[in-house]
Amino acid sequence: MHLCLLDPETKPSANLTETLIPGRQSYQLSNSLREGGFYLSRCGVATWARDPGVFWEAPQTPGQPNQCPWPKSCPHSIVIPGGTDSPPHLPPWGNSDFLINELNTDTPGAAEDGEYIELWHPSGRRVSLQGIWILLFSARNSKPYREISLSGHFTTSKGYFLLGSDRLVPAPSLRLPPNTIQNGPDAVALYRSPFGPPSATQRGIPTKGLLDAVVYRQRGSDKEAQELSKALTPGQLPLLEDPEVLPGDEALSRCGGLYPFDLSAFSVATPTPLRENICPRPHPPPEGVVISEVASGHWTNHSQQRAFVELHGPPMTNLRGLVLTVFDQERSRTVIAVPLTGSIDHDGFYIVGNVSGADQTFPEGSTVPVRGAVVLCYDLFSFCRAGTALTNSSLRDVLVFSENQQLLSSLSTTRGRQVIPALRSVEDGPVSLSRCSCCEVRSPSSWTSSSPTPHSTNLCPSSAFSSHIDLCLGPLSRDWQEQSGNCSGLIQGKRVAEVADYLEQRCHCGISALYLQASALGLQIGLIVVVLLLLGLGAALFTYFYRKRRPLDYYTMELSEHAEGLSDL
Structure with missing residues (x-):
């Protein structure tokens, strides 16, 4: 397989491209290469050979199935001699891998005639939308109130497709009556369904053929779209098109990555239909925030044993951009991924879990496992949820309470050491793992088993209750009388x-x-x-x-x- 790479600032010669990958485009590297390099994984299928379009930038997984951002798909970078849009050897639904790129659900004024949905194809070229559907869901009954077929349409020469109100400027390719797109809480979902509407063959909220989805809300309605969030964007809160962020009209724009179902990739920004998104500058990572205490509801049978994760940091620190992920040793995958919202309280604490007074709760049916890991990550939600190939800047803090070597090697920074809760350390009561402030971040030596203390200072070893002991370490011998250890060290x-x-x-x-x-x-x-x-x-x-x-x-x-x-x- 020949893979011709294209640097963001250079372009290979036409002779080289035509020789190695005839009729295809070079792979275009992203402008923001990640720390530690980049990795390309085969994420597409094709009946022909030598096409870089079947590759995608994804975390490395040597010896394991590739971790692709979406299901296997057709190449997304095809050069068609003669300028035709769809070669005869493509599957019947044409090119896929479409994404929701921008969403405007609530325009100023009562006319509501400037709303739109903008799609984008990663190839950045003119692509057929045959077999592609958009479903608009209502949170009231979790059912689609409108199904829109995009068959017969094409993206622009830059990969954009716009559908929206008939008075929208620039004019949309597919016009909708005013007030079609509801203000929320609702959802927009994008499907590949070549044999009819997705709801025709699936009950409830369709997930087969789902390419991308955005669940959005109005202020104060975040709990009204739980069913939509659970099915379309699990573990994430609906987006808020906050009218107070910018003066005038606003949109939800994709600014942080090209992974589907990743709501953390969107930001409130100035509307730019059929143009490149204008994104706000990213917030700097919160400093000084660490994992302070972890407890699982399965560690003891005590009635007060609850699952929670406590963070500690400077009071009133904004947690925007941080993602808390929990990994399960038995399932070998992420069981919880929660983008954090709000700020550290006045006492320096922030609680996620199933305890009273928690700032955020775990998703329904999820909890901290018996053996696993808790990670505090600063990156795109999709990368944090994957949990592999995280950089030092992404991995803000970690606690591994597992013997799983894969978890230890990918998450631990101290040569594979872990912390296991000790039930004997607490007499007949609930148990937690507590960080003691005297010690370094991301180190197992910083942790000990203790009674849970959510929202308060951890119970740590104190010199006031210390005892002096003498340890004599020496080599093992067959007969204890022959032991002659050197205690001078x-x-x-x-x-x-x-x-x-x-x-x-x-x-x-x-x-x-x-x-x-x-x-x-x-x-x-x-x-x-x-x-x-x-x-x-x-x-x-x-x-x-x-x-x-x-x-x-x-x-x-x-x-x-x-x-x-x-x-x-």
Whole structure:
């Protein structure tokens, strides 16, 4: 398979392209290459060979099925000699991979004659819309109130297709009567259904052939579209076309990526029908926000055992852009992906889960598993939900409570170490994993088992209740009488964590490096004191021997005799 890549700023020669991939376009790399490089995965199918259009930028998955942003599809970058729109060897529904690019559901004034839906094809070329349908759903009954077939239409030469009110400027290719697109809470869904309307063969909310969807709402109506969200954009809140963001008319514009069903890719922006979207500058990532406490409802049978994730950070920090994801060891996939909204409270806490006073709840039917991982991610929702190939800037914090090597290798930053909740650490009560503020971010040594404390300071080891212990570490021997371990070595640095791991394996009572930090700190302080004393003693001895070996000069002797005479008087 020849894959000819096209750099955003360069273009290969026509001879090279025609030789390697005759009749096809080079793969156009995105302008914003991700940290750590890029990876291309085969995500399309074709009855012919040598077509870069079957590839897509996606997370790397060596030895596993490709993680494509949508189902297998036809190539999306085809050069047709002679300028025809659809070659005879394409499937009957033509080119696919269409996306909802811009949505305007509520225009100023009572006329409601400027609403529109803009589609876009990633090829950026003229493409047939044969077999493509748009369904407009109402949240009142979760049923489509209008089904629109786009067969017979084509995108513009740049891949855009516009349908909207008949008075819209520029004129839409498919005109709709005024007030057709409802203000919300509702949804717009895009389907590939070559044999008729999607609702004809599927009950409820159709999902077969679904290419993309946007669930949107008005202020105060976020809970009225739960069924639509669960079916079309699971784990995400409906979008708000907030009329207070910009003066005048506004639209929901795709600004953050080309993955379908990803509502975090949209932003409230100035309407740009049939033109490139004008997107606001991205917000900087929230700083200082970490995972503070995690609890699963399955860790104990106690009546007060609840599942939640507590975040901690500077008070009133806006969490926009952060995504909380939960992975299940048994299912080997993401079970929860929640784009965070709102801000850290005045006390520095933010709770997601099934506890009273939570800022956000888990999606219905979801919870923290017995074994898995919790990740705080700053990236597009689709990348955070995938959870693989996350960059250091994307992976803000992580807690792995699993033996799954795949999770450990892809999420852990400390050589595959994890934290397992210890039920013995709490006597007859619910259990959580708590971060202690003394320690570094994204490190298993920062965590310990304790009683849950949502909305309050974690229960951590305290030096006020410490006990002094002496540990003698030596090699194992057959006979305990033959043991002759060398106890002269000091336990410092990483050895503290190794000792804690060993003790935890023996007792399963929640011992972590936190419980030995006090002793390690004492050893370090003791060493510093000893060094200072030795330096002082050395300086005194040096001064003494220096004066003893070097006699005083005549002037000093005379002054000394004079002083002795005065003392005699």
